[in-house]
Amino acid sequence: MATATPSKPRSQQSRRSGTLRTRDSHSFSTRPYDLVKEYVVALLAVALLTVGLGAVFSSPDEPAITMAGWAKAAPADVVATAAAELAGTSTSASYGPPYNSAAEGQKVLGVPLQRWGGVRIPVDSADLILGPLTAARTDAPTKAALATWRGADEATRTGWATAYADALGKAADGNPAAVAPGPYGPVPVLTRSFLDLAGSGGLEGQLTSSGNFYGGDQTRALLLLSDGAYLEDSARAQHLGGDQWGMMNETGNYPGQPWMWLYTFWYQVPPFSTSENADAEVWALMMVLTLGLMFLPLIPGLRDLPRLVPVHRLIWRDYYRDHPRDRG
Numbered sequence: 001m002a003t004a005t006p007s008k009p010r011s012q013q014s015r016r017s018g019t020l021r022t023r024d025s026h027s028f029s030t031r032p033y034d035l036v037k038e039y040v041v042a043l044l045a046v047a048l049l050t051v052g053l054g055a056v057f058s059s060p061d062e063p064a065i066t067m068a069g070w071a072k073a074a075p076a077d078v079v080a081t082a083a084a085e086l087a088g089t090s091t092s093a094s095y096g097p098p099y100n101s102a103a104e105g106q107k108v109l110g111v112p113l114q115r116w117g118g119v120r121i122p123v124d125s126a127d128l129i130l131g132p133l134t135a136a137r138t139d140a141p142t143k144a145a146l147a148t149w150r151g152a153d154e155a156t157r158t159g160w161a162t163a164y165a166d167a168l169g170k171a172a173d174g175n176p177a178a179v180a181p182g183p184y185g186p187v188p189v190l191t192r193s194f195l196d197l198a199g200s201g202g203l204e205g206q207l208t209s210s211g212n213f214y215g216g217d218q219t220r221a222l223l224l225l226s227d228g229a230y231l232e233d234s235a236r237a238q239h240l241g242g243d244q245w246g247m248m249n250e251t252g253n254y255p256g257q258p259w260m261w262l263y264t265f266w267y268q269v270p271p272f273s274t275s276e277n278a279d280a281e282v283w284a285l286m287m288v289l290t291l292g293l294m295f296l297p298l299i300p301g302l303r304d305l306p307r308l309v310p311v312h313r314l315i316w317r318d319y320y321r322d323h324p325r326d327r328g
Contacts, residue, residue, distance in 0.1 A: 060251040065225065065234060067207075071199035074230040076174040078198055081228040082191040083168060085125040087161035090227040093125035099223070100124075106280035113280055121219060126157075128224050129194050132206035142193040145186035152185070160185035242267055262286075 063069075071078050084090040088102075096103035098120040105114025130149070133142060149157060164184040171178040176188065197203045207221040225231040232241075240246035247264035250256035266272045266282045275281055297303050306312060313320050 057254075060254045062238070062251045065231060066201075067198040067203040067221070067225075068201045070225065070228070070230050071195055074228070075195055075199075076168075076176065077228045077230050078195050079176050079191045080165065080168050080174050081224065082129050082194045083161055083165040083187060084227060085129050085224070086187060086190065087158060087165050088125055089162065089165065090125055092123065092223040092227050106277040108277065108280045108284045123220060123223060125227075128207070128220060129190065132197060132203050133190065133193055135206050136197055136202055138193060138197075141189055145189040145193070148186040149190065156185070159183070160187045164188060164191070243273070262289075 081090065085093065088094075092099060094102045096105035097114050097117050100123065101119055104112050105117075107113065130146065133146060138146075152160075160183065163182055164179070164187040167179045167182055167184070168174050168176065171180075176192065179188070194203075197206075204221065207224065208217055235241060235246065236244065238251045239249050240251070245261075245264050245268065247267070248257050248260035263282065263286060266285060267278060272278045272282055292299065292302070
């Protein structure tokens with residue numbers, strides 16, 4: 001009786017290299033691979049590198065800017081900002097949507113995108129001052145000043161606040177004590193009480209708790225800070241200004257977000273660097289570039305760049321050397 005001879009295995013493993021070779025001409029060679037081991041090694045290496053670099057170079061630990069710190073560092077700026085808010089001449093008061101309808105806002109090729117967005121976060125600039133003073137347990141002079149303010153018509157209020165803001169601008173170093181007497185109504189008392197409230201630390205909670213159950217809405221506080229000069233001066237001292245590539249910087253001399261270079265780059269070059277609509281224009285340009293990247297395989301000319309400029313063949317040169325007929 002004939003005995004069947006077992007066929008030879010179609011593949012055999014090299015004892016030295018551990019490589020599994022197949023006889024099929026269309027198959028590739030394989031070798032065992034421990035994915036878990038690589039993950040653990042990579043995790044440990046990155047962890048040790050992070051801890052080591054952190055110990056050598058440290059990390060930025062700049063304290064947050066608070067209303068109390070603002071009042072202590074620049075009391076004249078707090079008073080001047082409060083007067084501008086009451087007069088309706090601050091930056092946020094004349095910004096337009098989404099806070100108010102005082103301006104059309106930024107445009108792109110004449111399209112009023114900001115106005116189309118509408119007033120979604122209504123903020124009354126005077127209420128940034130009057131609201132916290134009303135909610136706080138103020139003294140008798142402040143209560144009387146609030147009653148006087150509310151009892152006057154809009155034109156009279158604006159006249160008081162504008163006159164006081166102008167007088168502060170003419171005083172030495174903006175010092176309220178150096179302001180000449182004038183028709184300021186209750187504005188000096190209100191701004192002084194506002195400064196005291198900010199210095200006590202009570203203003204922070206009054207601004208952030210408004211309209212939010214958890215007290216985490218920083219919109220009003222940030223608008224008030226940005227209307228003054230202290231926040232911008234502090235940012236520029238840390239090289240965070242718009243013309244200092246601030247969007248991709250970190251406080252101090254620490255590296256920031258290098259992936260933001262493409263976005264902040266446009267703010268440094270004309271016409272964006274001199275345009276009043278720079279934010280909207282840069283946003284629109286980035287949207288166009290993003291869409292171009294998304295649809296790159298469908299755009300004639302651009303999709304041929306890898307073939308015309310075959311940089312990838314340098315990176316995968318070993319593969320193309322072994323497969324000369326594959327032009328990629």
